[in-house]
Amino acid sequence: MSRRDEILLACEKVVAMPTCIRKAGALLDGPETDLVRLSRIIEHDPGLTANLLKVVNASDLASDRPVLTANEAMEVLESPEVLRFFISTGVAPYYVHVIAGYDQVPSQFLQHSTTVAIASRELASALGLDAPGHVFTAGLLSGIGKLLLGAYVQVDMRQILHMVFDEGLAFDRAEERMLGINHAELGGILLERWGLPDALTRVVCHHLRPDEYDGRDVVLDLVHVGNVLAKMIGVGLGADGLNYEVSPRVVERLGITSEVLDTVSAEVVVELQSLWDLFLECSDDFCSV
Amino acid sequence: MNNTHVVGISDMKLSTNPGDVIVTYSLGSCLGVTVYDPKERMGGMVHCLLPSAAAAKEKARANPFMFVNTGVAMTVRRLVDLGADKNRLIFKAAGGANMRQDRIFDTGVRNFDALMKLLERNHRQLTARDVGGTIPRTLFLYLDTGRVVVRSLGKESDL
Numbered sequence: 001m002s003r004r005d006e007i008l009l010a011c012e013k014v015v016a017m018p019t020c021i022r023k024a025g026a027l028l029d030g031p032e033t034d035l036v037r038l039s040r041i042i043e044h045d046p047g048l049t050a051n052l053l054k055v056v057n058a059s060d061l062a063s064d065r066p067v068l069t070a071n072e073a074m075e076v077l078e079s080p081e082v083l084r085f086f087i088s089t090g091v092a093p094y095y096v097h098v099i100a101g102y103d104q105v106p107s108q109f110l111q112h113s114t115t116v117a118i119a120s121r122e123l124a125s126a127l128g129l130d131a132p133g134h135v136f137t138a139g140l141l142s143g144i145g146k147l148l149l150g151a152y153v154q155v156d157m158r159q160i161l162h163m164v165f166d167e168g169l170a171f172d173r174a175e176e177r178m179l180g181i182n183h184a185e186l187g188g189i190l191l192e193r194w195g196l197p198d199a200l201t202r203v204v205c206h207h208l209r210p211d212e213y214d215g216r217d218v219v220l221d222l223v224h225v226g227n228v229l230a231k232m233i234g235v236g237l238g239a240d241g242l243n244y245e246v247s248p249r250v251v252e253r254l255g256i257t258s259e260v261l262d263t264v265s266a267e268v269v270v271e272l273q274s275l276w277d278l279f280l281e282c283s284d285d286f287c288s289v
Numbered sequence: 290m291n292n293t294h295v296v297g298i299s300d301m302k303l304s305t306n307p308g309d310v311i312v313t314y315s316l317g318s319c320l321g322v323t324v325y326d327p328k329e330r331m332g333g334m335v336h337c338l339l340p341s342a343a344a345a346k347e348k349a350r351a352n353p354f355m356f357v358n359t360g361v362a363m364t365v366r367r368l369v370d371l372g373a374d375k376n377r378l379i380f381k382a383a384g385g386a387n388m389r390q391d392r393i394f395d396t397g398v399r400n401f402d403a404l405m406k407l408l409e410r411n412h413r414q415l416t417a418r419d420v421g422g423t424i425p426r427t428l429f430l431y432l433d434t435g436r437v438v439v440r441s442l443g444k445e446s447d448l
Contacts, residue, residue, distance in 0.1 A: 161442065170389050228388055228394075231388065232317050232318035232319075232386075232387075232394070232397070233298065233317060233338065234316055234319050234384075234425065235315060238425075239425075241317075241423050241424045241425045241442075242318070242386050242388045242424070244388060244389060245389055245390065246389075246394070248393065251393050256393075258394050258396070261394050261396070262339050265338055265339060266338065266339065266355060269298050269299050269338055269355065272298075
C-alpha cells in the first residue's frame, strides 16, 4: 500500500476534527453558556466549524440547500438546546494537545486559520468584490488537512523540510513527494467525504495551487491570497513558514497591488486584536507542548 | 522581579530592568527590531507589520508601531525619554521573510529597506541582521547583556 493510500485509509476513520480541551469544555458547559458565546467560539475554530457543517449537512434540517457557514448552521439548528445536542454528539468530542510534526500547538493553528479567514474576507472588501458569504468559512477550513496529518498521521517534518531547503521545493510539493498527498488535497478529500458542499471543498483542495483548478472561483482566488497574507503577517506560523508559491495569475485576476495588500494586512491585524481571548482559551498548559 | 515581555504584532515593549527578556514570536514578513543601550542596560523591541504609514496614515496615528518608519523612531524616542543615549544605541533586526519566489508583494524586502533608509537618514548603523528567506523567526533580547537571539525551526543563534 502506498503512503498516500495509508494516509487516506487512516483519515477514513476520522469522525470529527479535534479541538483543544478547554474549548470543548466551554462548549459543553451547560445552560449557562449563552448562544452568542457558543457561536463565536465555533465560527472561529476550523475543527468545530467542520464538525458542525458535517452534522448539519447530514441531517434532515438542511435538506433544501447546502449549509456553507457556521452561522447558517446555527440558524438551521434554531435553538440553543438543539445546538448543544449536536455539540455533545458530534461537534466537540475530541481534543488534541499538539499538532505533531507541524510544530504548531492548537492555539497557533487556530490563530493562523482565523487569520486566513479574516484576510480572505477583508481582501474581498478592499477590492470591492461582492464575494459570497462562505469566503470566511472556506478560509477558516483551508488548512484543516494539516490538523489531520498532525493529529492522525506520523509525519517526519525533518525530511519534508530537507526537501524544502535543500531541493528548493515548495512545502506542499515536498509533502506530496514525501507522503503522496499534500495537506490541502487531504483536507478537501476528507471534507468531501463528510458531505460538505463542493463550494467549500474545492477551495480547501486547491487553495495552495489555484491554477490547477479547472474553472473560475472568486472564493478560491481570495482564499489563495488570504492564505499568503496570513503567512506574511506571521500569526501562528508553523514550521512550513512562508514556503508556498503565489499564483501570479490570481494576483493579476484580482488586481492586487502591494498597496491593497498593505491596507488589508493592517485591517486584519486590528481585527485580530478583538479575538485574542479565543486564542488564549486554547493556549494554557493543557494545550501547549 | 524579572519578567518576560511578549511583543505582539504592531507592538513594542521596552524595559529598564537588566533581568528582563523581551521576545516576539512568529515573525513572517514583519520586521523585529531590537534597540539597546549597553551602558544603561535598557532596551526595547518593536514588531512592525509594514514599511511605512503612507498607505494608512490613520492607523499610524492610532498605532505607530505597526510601521517600520514610525515604530522604530518611536521606540528610540521612548528609550531616550527613559535615559538612554541616542548615540550609544545598538540596532539589530530579524524577520522580513518573503513568500517563496515572490517578487510581487515583497513585503519583507520593503520592511527591511524602510529600516535601512531610516537608519541611514539618522546616521545610525545596523549592527546585525537575520532577515529574508522563507522561514518563521522568534526574536529574543536579553536586557542584562543586550544579547539578541534568533530562534527558527528549533535552532537558536546569536545575532
